[in-house]
Amino acid sequence: MEGGFSKLVVDAIFPRFCVGCKTEGILFCERCEYFYQDINVKTFxxxxxxxxxxxxxxxxxxxxxxDGVSSVGDYKNSILRNLIINWKYYGDKSAEQFLKKIFIKSINRVCPPVLSFYSTHVPLHYGRKRERGFDQAQVVSSWIEQLYGIPALDLLVRHSTNKQQGGSGIKRSRLGELDGIFRIDENAEFIPENILICDDVFTTGATMDAAARCLKDSGVKTVWGFVLASG
Ligand SMILES: [Zn+2]
Ligand SMILES: [Zn+2]
Known part of the structure; x- marks a missing residue:
């Protein structure tokens, strides 16, 4: 399916424009990809x-x-932001390979702790995952597994939805407001001591913090976030 029929359907419905130069044809043209640079590369x-x-x-x-959050880039970077928006809100799977390449390019600069860590993700509610067809945070966690060689585990379940973060005109929750929306997955084989928890975007941190709280309430010592974009 992927790249075949579904790609034809997506191409027919949504003509693609480059997120850098707006040229029609591809989501991120070769030239813009070559010259891509992140902004605000300091850690904070x-x-x-x-x-x-x-x-x-x-x-x-x-x-x-x-305990910390490492981010590949800044959400104010319009190229990075628009790749993420096309990926998760418009379901354009072609964004995924470009985001992964941006991550790989930054891998020597972005250094989350991985020694004796396991990776997991901030899960979508199952209804939203079914609607979208994938969970973008789970995809990021699978990249962490591939690129750092640390195992990715499914540890959390989201049992209620919250408003989506990152879009325009959407309510942003404050820290603590979303506590209780996650529980430990009953199929989780064990709970490691140190977790790198992945998501696509970090804005107020309320969702990731609620997930971290759930993990720490279950005995996890260190929870470190990893996202593609923050800010
Ligand atoms: Zn371009
Ligand atoms: Zn601070």
Missing amino acids: CVFCFRFGSDKTCVHCNEHTFL
Whole structure:
């Protein structure tokens, strides 16, 4: 299916325009891909934007269950943002390969802790996953597994939906407001001590923090976030 009939259908319904130069034909043209550069490449605390490290700073530490968050890029970068939007809201699977290549390009700069870590993801509600056909956070977790050689586990279930983050005109939840929307997957074989939890975008952090809280309530010691874009 993938790349065959479904691709023809997507191409017929949505003519593609490059997220960089707007030329019609492909979502990210070769030239724009070649010249792609990320912005704001310094590391910082994702909660208060204090520069220096992607570890949660001492000031924010008491308000969150996340020990740090590493991000491939900045959500203000229109190319990165539009690739993610086309991927998850318009279901354009061609965005996936470009996002993965951007991640691979940044791999020496973005250094989440992986030694003695396992990877998992912030799951979509099953209804939304069925609607979308895939869970973008799970895809990111599978890249982490491939590229860092750490096992990806399905540890969480989302048992209620919350408003989508990252789009325009959408309510953004504050830290703590989404606590209780996740539970541990009853099929999880074991709960590791250190988890790298993946998602596509980090905005207020409310969703990822609620997931981190659920993991820590179940005995996890370190929960570190990993996203494609933050801000
Ligand atoms: Zn282009
Ligand atoms: Zn901070």
